[in-house]
Amino acid sequence: MFIEFTFVVNGYNLKKSTISVTYTAVDETLGLKPHIIQQLGVERDILPSYQAGEMTVDVLKEVLRKAIIGAGSRAQYEWNIEIATRGADMPAELVPLFGIEWEAVTEAEVTGNTEVII
Amino acid sequence: MAIQTSGAITLSDIQTEFGGSNPISLSEYYAGGLYVPSGTSGTNGAVPASGEIAVSDFYGTQSSFVCTITEGTYSDPQGSSRGYLKAVTTNVTLVVNNIQPHGSRTPTSLSGVSLDGFTVARDTKGNNTSFYFVTDAGTTTARSQTVFTSLEVEGGGTLNLASADYFRAATAVLNGNVWRWDISSTVSTAWPTWDGSGTRTVTINE
Numbered sequence: 469m470f471i472e473f474t475f476v477v478n479g480y481n482l483k484k485s486t487i488s489v490t491y492t493a494v495d496e497t498l499g500l501k502p503h504i505i506q507q508l509g510v511e512r513d514i515l516p517s518y519q520a521g522e523m524t525v526d527v528l529k530e531v532l533r534k535a536i537i538g539a540g541s542r543a544q545y546e547w548n549i550e551i552a553t554r555g556a557d558m559p560a561e562l563v564p565l566f567g568i569e570w571e572a573v574t575e576a577e578v579t580g581n582t583e584v585i586i
Numbered sequence: 587m588a589i590q591t592s593g594a595i596t597l598s599d600i601q602t603e604f605g606g607s608n609p610i611s612l613s614e615y616y617a618g619g620l621y622v623p624s625g626t627s628g629t630n631g632a633v634p635a636s637g638e639i640a641v642s643d644f645y646g647t648q649s650s651f652v653c654t655i656t657e658g659t660y661s662d663p664q665g666s667s668r669g670y671l672k673a674v675t676t677n678v679t680l681v682v683n684n685i686q687p688h689g690s691r692t693p694t695s696l697s698g699v700s701l702d703g704f705t706v707a708r709d710t711k712g713n714n715t716s717f718y719f720v721t722d723a724g725t726t727t728a729r730s731q732t733v734f735t736s737l738e739v740e741g742g743g744t745l746n747l748a749s750a751d752y753f754r755a756a757t758a759v760l761n762g763n764v765w766r767w768d769i770s771s772t773v774s775t776a777w778p779t780w781d782g783s784g785t786r787t788v789t790i791n792e
Contacts, residue, residue, distance in 0.1 A: 478620055479620045481605035481606065481620075481621065482607065483601075483605050483606070483607070484605040484649075484651070485693065486605065486651065486652075488620045488621070504618060504623075504624065505652050505787075506618075506619075506620065506621060506622065506623045506624075506650075507605065507621070507623070507649065507650060507651050507652060508652045508654075509651050509652055509653050509654070509692065509693040509696065510692065510693055511692065511693045511694065512693065512695065534692075535654060535692050538654040538656060538692060538785040539652055539654045539785070539787050540785075541654075541740060541784060541785045541786055541787060542652070542740055542787040545740050545741060545779065
């Protein structure tokens with residue numbers, strides 16, 4: 469489901485052309501933590517272009533807003549997983565997995581993909 | 587490129603990896619702060635989110651960078667592609683020949699490397715599906731294997747460099763650098779969000 473959100477731009481990293489953004493769900497009753505993207509990539513020439521007078525502050529804001537809203541899909545994704553899994557009981561068959569030492573980790577496991585199918 | 591795992595490192599090394607400006611204060615580099623993503627860890631474990639923090643906490647840590655893909659689609663009798671791909675008309679390494687450009691991405695480059703493809707492509711004939719990461723499309727530029735160490739794909743999990751098939755074309759008419767992961771076994775369950783519409787994020791771990 470789409471979760472309406474607000475955002476705050478925490479800062480701009482000139483060296484890396486990234487911005488730090490905090491996304492916050494509007495509906496506080498959902499109990500969702502703010503989602504932070506520390507290094508959201510934006511075009512390298514945006515700020516220089518603005519400083520050179522090639523775009524107005526309104527255009528700059530529009531460009532950044534578009535990039536921030538686009539990356540908001542990550543917050544939506546994480547929040548929806550949080551909502552979907554909230555309150556779920558731990559299956560009984562998984563309980564024995566805890567509190568014991570698992571099999572030794574091999575080099576192949578470290579270098580290979582470890583996607584978990586859910 | 588990750589910070590070295592031992593020996594002398596400086597605040598400047600940390601700034602180079604994670605960004606920031608002078609003067610440098612270590613307190614700027616708590617995990618979850620302006621520069622260091624939450625959950626960042628290295629040789630000595632997780633970078634603290636608060637409290638005591640030391641330069642040694644950054645041994646083996648690495649920066650990451652979020653790219654946003656506005657998905658598009660392309661399909662023909664040979665296969666289909668969802669995500670973003672720059673125009674590559676004679677790309678023999680992708681499953682769909684004569685593939686047409688689709689989608690878009692922000693930003694267009696990372697540290698001078700042109701980001702030209704993030705796509706889930708299905709080969710109708712072979713009935714297999716792969717995730718492709720493409721740089722430097724349409725050029726003969728060869729990238730070393732240090733452009734990234736892994737990709738964290740929204741809705742698809744983590745794809746490690748070590749497990750990718752790597753292609754680099756030797757002639758200018760072909761694509762630049764292509765990394766491919768076979769996701770045939772997980773595509774139906776782990777990749778449903780890559781449906782050809784909307785936006786997706788890919789975190790590039792450098």
